[in-house]
Each structure stands twice: as structure tokens, then as C-alpha cells.
Amino acid sequence: GDSVTQMEGPVTLSEEAFLTINCTYTATGYPSLFWYVQYPGEGLQLLLKATKADDKGSNKGFEATYRKETTSFHLEKGSVQVSDSAVYFCALNAGGTSYGKLTFGQGTILTVHP
């Protein structure tokens, strides 16, 4: 079945450090890929997405590129801020019989220190 695997956390960085959170997936067909972010005490919100191979999603300085050959969608940011501290979820929708649902990874906790 469809699945998403994220790098183990938590991740702790100093402000202005470079961030990478790895995400790989297993799916039939050509899934759409997403990163969602959850700030403390809040629900999840879409951070960025990509719907086909080689697409790059970007938002708020974060980027991720849909790599079909490596089945990956790694999240990157060049210079993190304290306000980026949150839980980050990689997710996919495989279409077909999965209809509209999202399959999520386990989440990666990011803490950024001043």
C-alpha cells in the first residue's frame, strides 16, 4: 500500500542553520506530494506541494523537489528561524482508489534555538 517515511526526529538547530528533512514514499502510479506544518497547539496547514515529477514546491523559504527516480520529496530551508519550530509532516495522495485521502508520514519535530 501507499506509505511515507520521514527521517527520525527530533531535529534541533541554531537560528540561520540549514535545514533538511528527508521524506521518501511508496505509491502506485504518480502521487501528489505535500508538506504540512503543525505549530504548537494548532492544526496542520499546507506548507507546499508538488503534483508531478521534477516539480518544485516552495513557500516561506522552504523548498522541496519531487524526485520520481529516488521516490523522494525532501524539505529544505537555507536559514531557519525560531518561528520555524514546529512539527513537519510529509504526505501523499496516490489518486485512484485512494480517492481524496492523504497518507502522512510520522512527523518530524523541529526546534530552532536563538
Added chain:
Amino acid sequence: DAGVIQSPRHEVTEMGQEVTLRCKPISGHDYLFWYRQTMMRGLELLIYFNNNVPIDDSGMPEDRFSAKMPNASFSTLKIQPSEPRDSAVYFCASSIQGALSGNTIYFGEGSWLTVV
């Protein structure tokens, strides 16, 4: 738009009591999802609806859980009887056509349930 509205935001109840969580999706959305989040199991999809019809309830843990969507603007998730292991954050989410073709799923702020 007001976003997905969930109630109650926080609930503390005793084991064995009935718990009802409520959700109002964003107007015009045809998909509604119920997720549960715990430290141990992460984010789990419990059930989702399309045009008020349940599509997949395979994530519902057991018969103590039930969900309904009587109309396009309201859904409930009920736990009867509740148990301490049901303590979690329950999220409702809605979207247009689900996540198909990269559509965004919008989450509510969650209902924080504690069963003592």
C-alpha cells in the same frame, strides 16, 4: 472564510462516558476527514466522507467509535464508552475533491480529549 470549526476544543471526561466531537467544514467542501493524533501512533485517518457519504472507515479503531455526517455542514465523531487510551487530539479536515490533483486539505484546530 471561518475555516474548519471544531468543538469542543478541550474535553476531559471519565472513563465509560460518551464523548461527542463536532465539526463544521468549510462551506462548499465536499470531502470531510477525521484524524486522530497521539504521540505513540502519530496522525491516523479514522474515516472520511465524500458528499456526506462515508468512503473509508477502515481506520476507526473499534465499534466504540462512530461518525456521522447528516448534512454538508456538520459531522460528529462519537466515542461510547470512552476509555483512557482514547485520549488524543482529534482533527477534522475538509477539502474540495480531497487531495486529488494536489488540492489542499484544511484542518481544524483540533479537539483535545482526555479520558481519566
